[in-house]
Amino acid sequence: MSKNRKLALIESFLKTLDELYEQEESAENIAQKLEIVKQLVKIYEN
Amino acid sequence: MKAQEIITKIKDSKASVEFMKTGLSRLDNFLDGGLLRKELIVIGGYTGSGKSFMAAQIMFSIAKQGFKTGYFSLEISNEMILSRLIGQNGNIKPARVLSGYLTETEHESRRNSEAQIIVYDGLMSFHDDLYQLEEIKQAIRVNEYEFVVVDFIQNVMSKGYEEYERLSYVALELQKLAKETNCCIMVISQLSNSAAKSLDGQVEYKGSGSIATVADLGFYIVRKDTPDDAPWGQAELHIKKNRRGYSGNKLDLRVTYPGGMYVEEPQISIN
Numbered sequence: 001m002s003k004n005r006k007l008a009l010i011e012s013f014l015k016t017l018d019e020l021y022e023q024e025e026s027a028e029n030i031a032q033k034l035e036i037v038k039q040l041v042k043i044y045e046n
Numbered sequence: 047m048k049a050q051e052i053i054t055k056i057k058d059s060k061a062s063v064e065f066m067k068t069g070l071s072r073l074d075n076f077l078d079g080g081l082l083r084k085e086l087i088v089i090g091g092y093t094g095s096g097k098s099f100m101a102a103q104i105m106f107s108i109a110k111q112g113f114k115t116g117y118f119s120l121e122i123s124n125e126m127i128l129s130r131l132i133g134q135n136g137n138i139k140p141a142r143v144l145s146g147y148l149t150e151t152e153h154e155s156r157r158n159s160e161a162q163i164i165v166y167d168g169l170m171s172f173h174d175d176l177y178q179l180e181e182i183k184q185a186i187r188v189n190e191y192e193f194v195v196v197d198f199i200q201n202v203m204s205k206g207y208e209e210y211e212r213l214s215y216v217a218l219e220l221q222k223l224a225k226e227t228n229c230c231i232m233v234i235s236q237l238s239n240s241a242a243k244s245l246d247g248q249v250e251y252k253g254s255g256s257i258a259t260v261a262d263l264g265f266y267i268v269r270k271d272t273p274d275d276a277p278w279g280q281a282e283l284h285i286k287k288n289r290r291g292y293s294g295n296k297l298d299l300r301v302t303y304p305g306g307m308y309v310e311e312p313q314i315s316i317n
Contacts (some may be wrong), residue, residue: 002064005112012112012168020164028157035161 069107
């Protein structure tokens with residue numbers, strides 16, 4: 001994956017993560033935040 | 047434009063060519079890496095063949111690669127598109143996702159599937175209220191989409207009283223737009239019923255021969271009959287038009303039950 005694509009993904013992940021933190025915490029909300037972190041780690045590992 | 051300028055443009059663009067993988071690896075290999083910007087792609091199929099399912103699946107795969115994507119549904123609602131995506135991803139019947147009547151296991155699958163989709167929320171947008179060609183064009187420009195699905199072309203409203211005239215115009219305008227905006231545009235098309243009844247069985251997109259003419263890549267899906275108790279469905283993705291190489295091939299696919307995700311048959315390659 002190119003650097004530009006990785007940056008696009010990271011930017012999008014962080015924006016969504018911000019939005020999720022604005023929302024009320026629930027099982028769904030936590031699962032979504034965890035999934036974003038998981039994907040962020042995957043990008044950094046690659 | 048002069049030849050020298052075009053050659054320079056080709057050399058400059060070479061480094062920035064980015065393939066958008068469909069997620070179907072044999073299809074991506076066949077396409078030398080996947081779909082490209084500035085291409086107009088058509089996916090045809092008869093009612094119930096799963097055209098929208100496949101387009102949404104491909105769009106999700108492309109969003110996961112960091113491309114900004116948009117889905118224009120001129121038929122079903124955004125809620126239905128999302129339910130299908132959640133259902134595909136979690137292997138749950140989409141109607142059950144929409145109704146909310148789920149077993150404990152399905153509920154857990156839905157939660158996981160939703161989380162996997164929400165991750166890419168910034169890279170996927172859904173529009174179910176734009177029917178005019180000019181509105182769709184404007185939304186593609188403003189949002190700077192890199193890949194879009196127009197579902198389906200026969201419902202796009204534009205000038206031209208006769209269906210043939212209107213669809214020819216819409217297809218050509220979308221092809222022009224793909225080049226102008228550097229976007230890959232995938233349109234869904236119904237197939238002509240009269241073609242199905244014709245003696246030669248030649249499959250045509252409904253309404254206008256120019257849909258196939260202007261497309262860079264043209265596909266159509268055929269669902270195969272499978273017994274009710276079969277663990278999965280079977281389908282074929284036929285390559286009708288391929289400006290990059292040869293056409294007339296097909297890819298054998300499985301359709302997962304009950305979610306409706308397309309996966310490649312394990313041992314069968316494009317033939």
